[in-house]
Amino acid sequence: MTQAEQSLADDKMRAEIAKLLAETKQVTVSTFLAPFLAAAGLMGATAALVKIFLG
Numbered sequence: 001m002t003q004a005e006q007s008l009a010d011d012k013m014r015a016e017i018a019k020l021l022a023e024t025k026q027v028t029v030s031t032f033l034a035p036f037l038a039a040a041g042l043m044g045a046t047a048a049l050v051k052i053f054l055g
Contacts, residue, residue: 001009
């Protein structure tokens with residue numbers, strides 16, 4: 001393998017690693033926020049129902 005081919009292979013590997021890291025970060029944020037957003041929606045819906053029936 002020539003020096004140019006090795007450099008190209010290294011660049012491709014770095015790009016793939018960067019892509020995987022970015023995707024992992026996105027999945028982690030989505031997994032972390034989803035339960036909180038669901039809870040906030042449930043609390044809002046409950047508050048709206050309470051206001052309608054008791055308010």
